Amino acid sequence: MYPNWLAQRVKMTPNRKALTFGQQSWTFQQLFDEVLEVAGSLKTFGVENGDRIAILSPSKPALIVTIHACWQLGCEVVLLNERLSDGELSYQIDDAQPTLLLVDGGYEERVAIHSPVTMNVLKEKTSVKFEIEDEWPLERTMSIMYTSGTTGNPKGVRQTVQNHTTNATASAFNMGVQSDDVWLCTMPVFHISGLSIFIRSVLYGMEVRLYSKFDLSQVVDDLVNGEVTRMSVVSVMLERILRELEDRDVSVSPRLLTMLVGGGPVPSNYLERAIARGIPILQTYGMTETSSQTATLAPEDAVRKLGSSGKPLYLSFIKIDQATNPFEEGEICIRGGHVTPGYIGRNASTASQVNGWLHTGDIGYFDDEGYLYVVDRRSDLIISGGENIYPAEVENAILQHPMIREAGVCGMSDEKWGQVPAAFIVGDEALSLESLQAFLQDKLAAYKMPKVLYHVKVMPRNASNKLLRRELRAWLTSESKA
């Protein structure tokens, strides 16, 4: 059992700031009051403990309130990615079968066939009293996030009380906690990198400064003026922050203690520029299945261990499958209280662990000092501006086009997004990139859309006919050199 996150926090530090959004702020008590109000009106929809509620909303205070309200009722929350196409959203909603689908105003149309309820409506409803649970079972599923895999078939990953609290605890032991901490959140709340900030907030009693979007100028103001002590970013954001600091020729405030950078190693050029601007970079390796960070590279090791994802966190075990010596490469496997117990819906019976170990599909090695290096991402994962794109998923969508016989997708370097998808097809040569993109419009999120199209005669495959995406990547490289 674990204490009810927000209820327990309110008992301890009711008057501490919990959330700031623009000019508005909420103490933990004020947040809790709103949460209970919304939870009470959710009750009028017949919501029961154990129900599943899906939410489609951009990052905003009402989303935070609604998530906590669902938790107060003992419900699981499916967090839907607003960047997905309508077709992708439908797939996930069908798979999750939520009791209730809540949407932010303006999104009703997109998921109309699933009879959504607008979040605003909840505030107007009469609130019904209900009993607040003091404690929650560790194995209770709190959040569900969809992520694709080898097959390109999105799976709803369960994140339990234990998963989230183990992660927040290991993070506290690693990067520390201060009573005046303020975490700047520009990461989407429907991603684990965003949601985990709000779990740390209630466990530590920490303020979150939330932005709906990545507002560069405002964010840099906050960093320079010492408004925040922690921030999570992906490389793309880091680069933009660096450029802005350089343009203004200023450094960040020494109050900034940690800039947590996810989504692959940080280029050495960024690192040097970050050091010059006083930014303490903590590179991290994690995923939806580990409820955020599982390894981090401390700032003092950033240059010495360039390209490494650092050491496993205190409550996390990492091993390289079948490797017995340092520098031996193999599949990265993870064990610990932060590892998901499994999936929901169509994949409910898919095992997430083998003998207690999560097999990530990522390839990596440990050096002789125990630092982890990720050399190849699972299933040729493409990371574009912090969003994960699984090539198989894009290929599956492309293959629905009648003029296409075979398809292969891989990541292509991109100045702005780090990577973007490139498509290779065997099919009618008359097909243009534009008409392929038009075809994919309602099937794929914009960020998953192929940005270039290559017609090829034969797809590179191995003896067992498996697509070799690394060959595609090699073609891209040789082409850009040519």
Added chain:
Amino acid sequence: MYPNWLAQRVKMTPNRKALTFGQQSWTFQQLFDEVLEVAGSLKTFGVENGDRIAILSPSKPALIVTIHACWQLGCEVVLLNERLSDGELSYQIDDAQPTLLLVDGGYEERVAIHSPVTMNVLKEKTSVKFEIEDEWPLERTMSIMYTSGTTGNPKGVRQTVQNHTTNATASAFNMGVQSDDVWLCTMPVFHISGLSIFIRSVLYGMEVRLYSKFDLSQVVDDLVNGEVTRMSVVSVMLERILRELEDRDVSVSPRLLTMLVGGGPVPSNYLERAIARGIPILQTYGMTETSSQTATLAPEDAVRKLGSSGKPLYLSFIKIDQATNPFEEGEICIRGGHVTPGYIGRNASTASQVNGWLHTGDIGYFDDEGYLYVVDRRSDLIISGGENIYPAEVENAILQHPMIREAGVCGMSDEKWGQVPAAFIVGDEALSLESLQAFLQDKLAAYKMPKVLYHVKVMPRNASNKLLRRELRAWLTSESKA
């Protein structure tokens, strides 16, 4: 399961400082190397996983190494209080039935009948290899400490992996963690206030600056020079530190973040003087059965909530038995992962909890803002210089004297120790305090010895013949007024 504390820490931050004692320092790697050496030589005594090892030693690095060595072998450690009388030690050793009794050089005589092994011998022995466990079961008993209760019969309290880690985690959430933290330890390691510092050390990766004794001048140097960021004290120590700071007319370094004060509320006079000298006082309420702190009063509330023990920690629930409203007094009951599952030896079958709640025997109430006030300590507990003294235990010893028919003991205010025991007897009026003390010499620790003796005609008792110690306290007060 939980990671093996020290082994996991060494993987993360092998080169961070773990321990400083005088001019000597150990990194976590160096500590671990010594620990494995000692563990290996313990193996030559036939020690097995699950065995129980008792240790009698003052606070010193060898004690820390030995405790960790026992843990690496999967053993329970009984920590014996060196201040106890030989008779009291014998009772505890008989009760615990350890596989092995380890003592610091010079203490062999005191427990000779129990065939002790000197800790020094371990360093000379050949070390035998053994398999290091990666993970420990949460329910494994790590330490056992004896504490008396209502009956005056000392009970060996079990503290498990879960108890210690829950406590360290809640403490981190409450008072924060910084990567450059250094905790000054002058509390005895055989008490939970001392041992818990070393558990935080391995979980957080934090240095401990250990002293064998409370060396006032050295401690104040450390506080003033910014050598440490945290310290645990009892009121008696705090007062001596304050006087020394006042004599030198200096304040502590702003690097000092927390002075954790246990053993009853801090007098307002101390508080004001602490504020004047820059000491952030965190008053705390806890006990052996809760593996240290269970409630703390934040520095910002210290004056406003004078006399309070503060709010329950994040992973702790506290209720007042049968109270339904603020300010209603009743028995303080505690629930959470930090609460002991029970006792060993003669008391192995004594339940420590009722429906998951530890009944402390302490009387208290919550105010309307949820702050806990302890108004009467369990079983008329006397706290003398940070040591707990149970009147019943002292009475039992006194009653063995042939000239005494009835005995009652209560706490008497003392300038130096906070409280000292006062004895009331019904018996031969010829008996002097000195001859009673001589009789008790080998039965009671020096700090438990009655400092005054009153002959009375009748003991104050209630209708069911239960001794009313509060009447004895009232007699003392009226006498001192007279």
